[in-house]
Amino acid sequence: MESKAAETAEMVFEEWNGTASTKLTKTATISFTQNKASSSSYSPSIKRSSSPFNHFTRRVLQAFVPEGFPDSVTLDYAPFQVWDSLQGLSTYVRTMLSTQALLSAIGVGEKSATVIGATFQWFLRDLTGMLGGILFTFYQGSNLDSNAKMWRLVADLMNDLGMLMDLLSPLFPSAFSFILCLGSLSRSFTGVASGATRAALTQHFALQNNAADISAKEGSQETVATMMGMALGMLLARITMGHSLSIWICFLSLTLFHMYANYKAVCCLSLTTLNCQRSSIILLHFLETGQVLSPKQVSSMECVLPLWITSWSSKSVNLIHSRICMGVRISSLNSNDLRELSHLAGSHYKKAKYLLLERKGVIKIVMHKDSTAADVLQAFIRALVMGKLIHDGRSPHSESQLWIDKHYEGFVLKLQSSGWRTERLLSPSVTWRANWLIGSSNGKFD
Structure with missing residues (x-):
């Protein structure tokens, strides 16, 4: 054997x-x-x-999820994509209703309508959208990274307004062109803001340098949602044809669901980058407890709605960051402010690449022309500390300097160990800087 x-x-x-x-x-x-x-x-x-x-x-x-899922993406990827797909589905269903109304207003199906008239109106609509996208990029392009959650919501709200304009257009024939262009302008904001914030979120989800794979798989998910939305939209448009009340009920109901799904989607996100609001939440908690909150904890505390809505919300947090002006232009300050800056540069900020000036509760930050991203982060953190000291009725400049010398390095290390990215602060671009030369008795500003 x-x-x-x-x-x-x-x-x-x-x-x-x-x-x-x-x-x-x-x-x-x-x-x-x-x-x-x-x-x-x-x-x-x-x-x-x-x-x-x-x-x-x-x-x-594998055609719809990134390679290596779920280990290749962050934990908030799956819930975000579920809500994002649902809001996308409702968008495509409503698009069929708004497009039907728009084509009817242009004159499709009517013998009196002319091809050249419809073509001109459609061209005017597209032209307005293109110009609106350029203007929006010019004024807000540099701010989209710093408030990706908020701009994600704003983008979809503007898209809702654009579709609402399309649905309203048949009701006001005399103002049709104006309403048509207004809707296109609104959607152009959506295209810029949504595309830019999506790129920022894709970088957040990518744990293995797989941003391209995540983006490609999102395209597959969106394609499926589009096909389903188109099918449901055509069915709904067929059923509600000629029934204005039914069309409006369906449209408004889907819009409410769309806004709710978008809100739930952005609330699922636990971003690890530091922006002004997240930095404020983390620092205030650190000053009180000595502990640094995790990205998930901060996500449940931060407000994703615009600031003017946040002030009315019961969920509002201490908004010290809203009273900080980053990258102030030197020539915009008056003589008294410049005189105080000269004194501060020679006393409390000899080693710093920034100057802080407090006026009526507002803290203005002047950045040095040689300052780095690390200096910008430190300047903002020190401004937050100053804001808290002013609120408590204490000396802002000297005590904030003591805090920076004693606690700042340890604070940054705790941020990193808690999963935060500290290489830079996501804030509006600092386009104005200054240079100052400190002499024997006073400071000189260039």
Whole structure:
């Protein structure tokens, strides 16, 4: 028996499927037995570990989720994508209703309508949208990174307003062109803000430098949502044709759901970058407890609505950051402010690449022309400390300097250990800087 066993050799192959080494699934075992004495071989024996249907399902899923999912993305990716897909679905359904109304207003299906008239109106609509996108980028392009959540909501709200204009256009024939251009202008803001914030969120989700893969898979998800939305939209448009009340009820109901889904989507996000509001929340908690909040904890505390709505909300937080002006222009200050800055530059800010000036509760930050991203972050953190000291009725400049010297480095290390990215502060671009030369008795500003 032992000699016979020695004369046979067995080779076993295992088949595994998966895109990540930690998430592989064994699909088959192939055994191959050979008799060495007779040099005869036997047919391989294949034992499958999973059904072809399960394998096909996994292959289809790979077209819609990033490679290595869920380990290749952040934990907030899946809930965000679910809500984002639902809001997208409602958008495409409403698009069918608004487009139907718009085409009717242009004159599609009417004998009196002219091709050149409809073409001109459509061209005017597109032209207004293009110009609106350029103007919006010029005024707000540099601020989109710093408030990605808020601008994500604003973008979809502007899209809702654009579709509302399309639906209103048949009701006011005399003002049709104006309403048409207004709707296009509103949607142009959506295109710029949504695209820019989506890029920022994609970078956030990517844990393995797989931003391109995440973006591609999002395209697949959006395509499916678009097809489903178009099918449901055509069905709904067919059912409600000629019934104005039904159209408005459906449109408004879907709009409310769209706004709710967008709000839930951005609330799912736990961004690890530091912007003005998140920095304020973290620092105030640190000053009170000595502990640094995690990105998930801060996400549940920060307000994603615009500031003018936040002030009315019961969820509003201490808005010290709203009273800080970053990158103030030197020539915009009066002589008294310049005189005080001269004194501060020679006393409390000798080693700093920034100057802080407090006026009526507002803290103005003047950045040095040689300041770095780390200096910008430190200047803003010190301004927050000053804001808290002023609120408590204490000396802002001297005590904030003591806090920076004693606690700032440890604070930044705790931020990093809690998962925060501290390489820069996401704030509106600092376009104005200054240079100051400190002499023997006073300071000189260039």
